[in-house]
Amino acid sequence: xxxxxxxxxxxxxxxxxxxxxxxxxxxxxxxxxxxxxxxxxxxxxxxxxxxxxxxxxxxxxxxxxxxxxxxxxxxxxxxxxxxxxxxxxxxxxxxxxxxxxxxxxxxxxxxxx
Amino acid sequence: xxxxxxxxxxxxxxxxxxxxxxxxxxxxxxxxxxxxxxxxxxxxxxxxxxxxxxxxxxxxxxxxxxxxxxxxxxxxxxxxxxxxxxxxxxxxxxxxxxxxxxxxxxxxxxxxx
Numbered sequence: 001x002x003x004x005x006x007x008x009x010x011x012x013x014x015x016x017x018x019x020x021x022x023x024x025x026x027x028x029x030x031x032x033x034x035x036x037x038x039x040x041x042x043x044x045x046x047x048x049x050x051x052x053x054x055x056x057x058x059x060x061x062x063x064x065x066x067x068x069x070x071x072x073x074x075x076x077x078x079x080x081x082x083x084x085x086x087x088x089x090x091x092x093x094x095x096x097x098x099x100x101x102x103x104x105x106x107x108x109x110x111x112x113x
Numbered sequence: 114x115x116x117x118x119x120x121x122x123x124x125x126x127x128x129x130x131x132x133x134x135x136x137x138x139x140x141x142x143x144x145x146x147x148x149x150x151x152x153x154x155x156x157x158x159x160x161x162x163x164x165x166x167x168x169x170x171x172x173x174x175x176x177x178x179x180x181x182x183x184x185x186x187x188x189x190x191x192x193x194x195x196x197x198x199x200x201x202x203x204x205x206x207x208x209x210x211x212x213x214x215x216x217x218x219x220x221x222x223x224x225x226x
Binding site for chain 1: 144158161218219222
């Protein structure tokens, strides 16, 4: 299947620090999504991006849809302990028209109070 | 957004047995999907559950192993058949409309012993 390369694999930061993670692919995506998964829960949608170059914010979270439609990044500013979890990028491939998602490998975030 | 409930939330099963997971959505949805999340891994699409017809399976997943039903627009089941320890995973139901992003249930944590 199609691969989304997500990095970093894990991060351990101090409370208050900013965080950045990104996803890249060799394929073009119509949509980029960022999810957060807490232990024992399903992924929760944080931000959805639909246009190349689009920059969208949701509180302390900011994400951008790359111009080439093959990459996206997520920034978290002023991290807090409840930001702990696994963050996944995901997207809809452009050449299929399907609504099923391809997921990145995830970034595990730990925040030291 | 739709509320998705999965049952059971977790189970421990003997190898060779089968488990049926239920996914109930609180409103009618166009799309329903089943994903697998192996320990420490990302989400992989098993199949798209089609209302009133056979599910569409991804490469590496077959109907005999993962039979899926979707009798109406709010309900679907996934059966994990003839289980082995390698089937130990979190199984996630996802649902949404054609023009909205899908939401996830809380998942079913399956352990096969």
